[in-house]
Amino acid sequence: MHQAVNELQASDRDGVTVPAIAARAGVTPSTIYRRWGDLAQLLADVAVSRMQPDTPPADTGAYRSDLLTWLEQYRDEMSSDPGRSLLRDILSAQGRDNPGRCASFCAQQLEAIAERASGRGEHPAPTDALLDGVVAPLIYRILFSADTPSTDDVTRWVDAVLERPGAGVA
């Protein structure tokens, strides 16, 4: 089912209808309505699946550059047209904690970077601080403003969090 959605989205988002997805997946539309309730819920489900990371964050050798590398990649993905569509799908469907699942993928990646840093003897920042101080303005910019956060923006936000007491390289 997810594959049917992805294939249809790749060719024409206007053609992404329940009957089209059903035909593509070899089922009848009532199956989709019975299972997901409406198109928005199915699209949100698919979007959350696509947000799920399939690789661990790149290891650059140091905590700060791990963060910057991962966050810039995250910025690039989320600010792309497909990324924006995924965010819109996730935020459109009411209920089901789709946004929460999306955010927890992000948190897990940041935790993995932090654990790797601890293993190196570095002192990583709390993940909550990074979510509030970096991910939040990054996503807020993407959602609510015309401009995409620059690399300087991301670097500034990261360094502002790392400079606070309780965080930073050893």
Next chain:
Amino acid sequence: MHQAVNELQASDRDGVTVPAIAARAGVTPSTIYRRWGDLAQLLADVAVSRMQPDTPPADTGAYRSDLLTWLEQYRDEMSSDPGRSLLRDILSAQGRDNPGRCASFCAQQLEAIAERASGRGEHPAPTDALLDGVVAPLIYRILFSADTPSTDDVTRWVDAVLERPGAGVA
């Protein structure tokens, strides 16, 4: 038209359909489709209108408490069920810069608070810093997590911005 939407939303969001709105507003559905394209665009339009502030921020006598007062009110509005629905409507409809208009209302209120502070001889923080440092995590929490930002959260974010060089009370 906006009033018809508001009335229908107040009673039953499931009944908010183009034909129902049209009947309520005394027009035919094709009028709505011709003007707005689809239901999502109309709902976003209505949501943006409802986001527009109708009063200036309260004057508490000092910049920091002006900020805190306004931001806590903003937090309360945006985290309410109606507020969350408005955010969802705004973020669901593609194109038209609805989120940008929503964000600019917020920025204008923060600018008004800053101008009042300047008039008092205080040194307000840059509005961009408040958007990135306070509004972004506030909205991100509301959109992506199960918990609503607490008053402590808001206070902490505000003070983190005010403590940076270039901002603060005189």
Next chain:
DNA sequence: GGGCTTAAAGCAATGGATTTGCGTTAGTGA
């Protein structure tokens, strides 16, 4: 006031999506 132009709205037909009742199928456990 009358005529003309243009944009918006209304009407009605058509097409497509959604809902729902009922029957069928598939999977699971005893």
Next chain:
DNA sequence: TCACTAACGCAAATCCATTGCTTTAAGCCC
């Protein structure tokens, strides 16, 4: 194997969305 349950398919009914054409209303000029 049988009974139960959940999921799926089918088809009819309902509702929403689209579109061509006509009508209406507003604005401008003489």
